[in-house]
Amino acid sequence: MTREEALTAITKALTTTVGDIDGTLGEDTNLVDEGMLDSLDSMTFLFELENDLGLKLEAIDETYEDFRVGSIVDIVVAATS
């Protein structure tokens, strides 16, 4: 999966979780720090993302805290390569 495809998958999971989002997601966007996801939403987001990708993102364990989009793109690209 390319970075662009990963970003599309992340945007889809985010939209499923919180509804339509304003504008487009950039890799510098932090989904938690910028208030797009609270702690409950972050679990739904990860569930939707893994469900859509059809795989478990092993790099995101229970202590994972980095919700910068670029970091999640890195993980998705690595997991799907």
Place this chain on the structure above:
Amino acid sequence: MARQPLNVFIRGTRDYVQGSQILGRTAELVGNDPPAVLVSAKFTKITERGVLAVFDGEAPGDLAELGRAQFATDAGRQTVQFFEVVGDKAPPIEDVPRVTANFETDGKGTGSATFTITGTFESYLVAIIEFVKAVHAKRGDRVTDIWFTALMGARLPLAASYPETGTLRLTPKIERMVDGRLQTLSLVDTEGDDNAPPQFQICFSCVVEND
């Protein structure tokens, strides 16, 4: 019906109003004509006081929000917000017997149990929450503050159409540690007769301590 106080109680030895009661009383107000389903619910705060339900209306700025739920009919969706009413504690009410049995878990969030309920929407919620709480209680040597926080992706009919007996299964999917609390998202599967509701996601939160 823009704002409606809910007829809720403190059941047994609890010190909070159960989410199942809040959703059950709200479902009675939403009604089932046309047929309606609960799609999602989210609780961010517990209360021992009264609860005000606000239907697709303006949130009262002076009350603390407890959570919200979304119901759906063929005509569309309706969002209900819940707020804590300032005042006395909710009145007490007797506890009810457990509705789940034959409980099994691997101690890591996977579990199953049988249930015997009256087939109503609220009785099904009680069984689900009792079961998922029991699974979480076995996740460590000491597990405290186990709270039902959300359900999503559901199609739970408000009608009394649930199987009266069956089996519940829980499959963990996402876990996060936030501020010292374990937060989980798991899948609930219900086996019963043809009226068993489809799989949905449930979230719980708890504090786990191990020796």
